[in-house]
Every structure is written in C-alpha cells, then in structure tokens.
Amino acid sequence: MSENQLYAHKRRPKGRRGFSWTLALVSILLGLSFFIPTNYYVTRPGSAIELGPMINVEGGKKDETGSFMLTTVRMGEANLAWYVYAHVASDAELMPKELVVSKGENSEDFVRREQAVMDNSQKIAEAVAFRLAGYDVKVEKQGVWVMGTLEGLPAKQVLKIGDVITSVDGARTTEAKDLLQALAKKSAGDQVEITYLRDGQEAKTMLTLVPLPESKSVGIGVRPDNKQSITIPKAVTIASQGIGGPSAGLMMTLEIYDQLDTSVDLTKGYKIAGTGTISLDGTVGRIGGINHKVIAADNAGAEIFFAPQDTPDATSNYEEALATAKRIKTNMKVVPVKNVGDAVSYLNSQKPKNS
Known part of the structure; x- marks a missing residue:
C-alpha cells in the first residue's frame, strides 16, 4: 500500500464520524422543530363523512344507494415543522392565529364556541328541512x-x-x-x-x-x-362526532329533508358532498377552507359537490371550489347553490345513476 493510500485509509473513519455528527444534529433540530410554536394555525384537507349514519329522523327513510356527505378541514396549531411543511406543500395553508381564536381566547373557549355554532346550525337545518317538506315549524x-x-x-x-x-x-x-x-x-x-x-x-x-x-x-x-x-313535529337526532362550526348546515338540511320525503330518492344513487352555512330562510352562506373540502370530497369518491355561490364574481366559494377541482383534475361535478332550493332542484333534475 502506498503512502497516499495509507493516509486516505486512515482519514475515512473521521469523515464518517463527521457525517454521523451532522446527521445527529439534523435529527435533533428536526425533533426540536415539533416543539417550537409559531403564531399560526395550519389547515389541510380533512374528510368527507356520510350523514346517513349520523342523522336519524323519526319515521324517516334513508337512501340505500346514494349518500350525502359533510366535508371537514383538518386544523391545528402550527409548530415550526408544520410551518415549514405548509410553505412547500400544495394542500396546506397557514392562518394567523388571531383569525382563528380571539385574543385572550384559549383552546377550551375555541372548542366551546365551535360546538355552540354547530348546535345552532343543526337546529336551523332541522327547521329548514321540515319547512321544505311541508311541515309546520x-x-x-x-x-x-x-x-x-x-x-x-x-x-x-x-x-x-x-x-x-x-x-x-x-x-x-x-x-x-x-x-x-x-x-x-x-x-x-x-x-x-x-x-x-x-x-x-x-x-x-x-x-x-x-x-x-x-x-x-x-x-x-x-x-x-x-x-x-326551534320546535319541529318529529324527533331528529344528530351525532356530530365532535365536529364543530356552521359549515355543515346545507348538507345536514339535505339529509334531513331526504329522510322526511319518503316518496323520492333525492340522491338518485350518487355520492354527494358539499359545504355551506344555512339560514332560516334557506340561504346558503360562505365558509372557509373550501379548497381543502373539495380535495376531501374527491378523496372520498364524491361525484357531486355543492358550493356556495355567495357572490356573483370570482371571489365566490363556488369559483374557489371550481379552481381547485380543475387543479386536481377531478371528475366530480361542482355545482353552485345560493339556497337549499337550488340544490334540491339540481338533484331532482338528475337521472338516477344506474338508469
């Protein structure tokens, strides 16, 4: 072995030790990043959940083929690792904490508020659905x-x-x-x-x-x-599984109405997702994170997605949803709705899926 070969041979272990130290340092820093807080929340696509098993209407009939689904957004406080991830991932977004929780509001307050809003949304959905089906409310x-x-x-x-x-x-x-x-x-x-x-x-x-x-x-x-x-003539139970916020109002209304109107299969065999708040007059309102909800619906195999047409221009939820649908190249049909009647009319105009 030459002198140069011997010298190189002796130096290799030191180089490997240097690489090991670098790898260990990177691992430590990566681990610490999960414990370093930021002033942001990170939002990502959540899930699309069938409403049939969640909602039961006294004397109602559930569709055996199609389904209505609510859609969710996954949200959590962003540590440094999530902060970095959100800057490189196409389907993660950062929201300043003050837009999610009020100054001085703790996580318990936030959960309490979101649950209260969901409870109110459920009651309004019941009222709108029963009125739509011809009942006194x-x-x-x-x-x-x-x-x-x-x-x-x-x-x-x-x-x-x-x-x-x-x-x-x-x-x-x-x-x-x-x-x-x-x-x-x-x-x-x-x-x-x-x-x-x-x-x-x-x-x-x-x-x-x-x-x-x-x-x-x-x-x-x-x-x-x-x-x-709100007093309705039949009992309705809704197991919302800890889901908060008002954005499931439209889809809960459609599921309750579908169970009430036993003469019609409103879903026509399709998997139908969507989002939007609901008002007592049936108006469908704007929600946040609709791009994440479109992705969640597509991942669940939805064929139709209802999106609020809350403004007549490119800033509407519908246009946001349409842009996301085009970006992910989904075959899911995105349908604009201004009120619950728009959604019912659209579904009534569809041919049954297996016809």
Missing part, C-alpha cells in the same frame, strides 16, 4: 348568543361563550340587533344591567360601557349571534 327567538368576548373589555371578566343575553336594563333582547340598539343609546362610562342565561340558570351583572376597538360606538365586548328555540 315553530321558531321562538330566545336572546343574544355570546360567541366570543374581546380581550380587555368588560364582558371578558363575566360572560362566557354559550351564554345568552336576554335583556339590557330590563328591556328584552330577543336577537343581536336588539342588543346593539339598546347600547347605541348609551355613552362610554354608562353602566348597564345585563341579564343572561348560563346552562339554563338566570344571572345578572353590571357592566360599564367602553369604546369598542376600531369603532365609533360603545359596547361591552361580545361577539353576538341569534339564539332561538
């Missing part, structure tokens, strides 16, 4: 639902997500606009008596009005919604 306005409280403002110290404000200074607040009108007559520094319900128990508190951030008005610092009692 009784809707009673109950008050102002607290969907969040703003950090540093009076309500934060007293009210919780899910509370229902029923009056201000003794004047009934049956809906959000009543609360806003009552406070509009006041000035900063005025005290008001707030009567509210929490878990069915009535309570009262005195709060001092303050100027609201980025507003010329005064208030107590709540994110309001309308709380109503």
Whole structure:
C-alpha cells in the first residue's frame, strides 16, 4: 500500500464520524422543530363523512344507494415543522392565529364556541328541512348568543361563550340587533344591567360601557349571534362526532329533508358532498377552507359537490371550489347553490345513476 493510500485509509473513519455528527444534529433540530410554536394555525384537507349514519329522523327513510356527505378541514396549531411543511406543500395553508381564536381566547373557549355554532346550525337545518317538506315549524327567538368576548373589555371578566343575553336594563333582547340598539343609546362610562342565561340558570351583572376597538360606538365586548328555540313535529337526532362550526348546515338540511320525503330518492344513487352555512330562510352562506373540502370530497369518491355561490364574481366559494377541482383534475361535478332550493332542484333534475 502506498503512502497516499495509507493516509486516505486512515482519514475515512473521521469523515464518517463527521457525517454521523451532522446527521445527529439534523435529527435533533428536526425533533426540536415539533416543539417550537409559531403564531399560526395550519389547515389541510380533512374528510368527507356520510350523514346517513349520523342523522336519524323519526319515521324517516334513508337512501340505500346514494349518500350525502359533510366535508371537514383538518386544523391545528402550527409548530415550526408544520410551518415549514405548509410553505412547500400544495394542500396546506397557514392562518394567523388571531383569525382563528380571539385574543385572550384559549383552546377550551375555541372548542366551546365551535360546538355552540354547530348546535345552532343543526337546529336551523332541522327547521329548514321540515319547512321544505311541508311541515309546520315553530321558531321562538330566545336572546343574544355570546360567541366570543374581546380581550380587555368588560364582558371578558363575566360572560362566557354559550351564554345568552336576554335583556339590557330590563328591556328584552330577543336577537343581536336588539342588543346593539339598546347600547347605541348609551355613552362610554354608562353602566348597564345585563341579564343572561348560563346552562339554563338566570344571572345578572353590571357592566360599564367602553369604546369598542376600531369603532365609533360603545359596547361591552361580545361577539353576538341569534339564539332561538326551534320546535319541529318529529324527533331528529344528530351525532356530530365532535365536529364543530356552521359549515355543515346545507348538507345536514339535505339529509334531513331526504329522510322526511319518503316518496323520492333525492340522491338518485350518487355520492354527494358539499359545504355551506344555512339560514332560516334557506340561504346558503360562505365558509372557509373550501379548497381543502373539495380535495376531501374527491378523496372520498364524491361525484357531486355543492358550493356556495355567495357572490356573483370570482371571489365566490363556488369559483374557489371550481379552481381547485380543475387543479386536481377531478371528475366530480361542482355545482353552485345560493339556497337549499337550488340544490334540491339540481338533484331532482338528475337521472338516477344506474338508469
């Protein structure tokens, strides 16, 4: 062996040790990245879940061939690893934390809010479906639902997500606009008596009005919604499996209506997914993350996808969904809907799948 060969032979183990140290360092840094938080949430395609097994209508009949499916988005706090992943993956997005949770809101508050919104969406879906099927539905306005409280403002110290404000200074607040009108007559520094319900128990508190951030008005610092009692003539059970938010409203409405109208197979044998909030008048509203939901529906084999046509231009949910469908080259038909009647009319116009 020459002197040069011997020298090279002796140096190889040191090079391997250097590579091993580099690999170990990279592994350590990669591991640490899972524990380094960021100020973002990461969203990704979730799943498409059949509603038939989740929803049961008293005396109703379920389709034996086709199905309605709600679609979900996977969301979680982004550590450094997920932050990097979202910058290189085509189907992951970052959202600033303040757009997901309010300042001062903890994870328990967020879950409570999302579940409260889902519960409200379920009740509205029941009302719309029963009315669509020709049944009488009784809707009673109950008050102002607290969907969040703003950090540093009076309500934060007293009210919780899910509370229902029923009056201000003794004047009934049956809906959000009543609360806003009552406070509009006041000035900063005025005290008001707030009567509210929490878990069915009535309570009262005195709060001092303050100027609201980025507003010329005064208030107590709540994110309001309308709380109503809805009475339907048949029992409906919905096992939402911990899913939160309002975006399943349209699809739950269609499933309930389909079970009620036993004379028609509304699905015609197709696998139908979609998304959109639902209002008492049947209007379908905009939702977030529709690109992820299109991918989830396609992964589940959906053939039709209903998307809210919330605006008449390229910014609508429908146009977003259509763009995603084209990008992933799906054969799934994306259908725009402005109200639940649009979805029903479209399905009634379809030929049965196996005809």
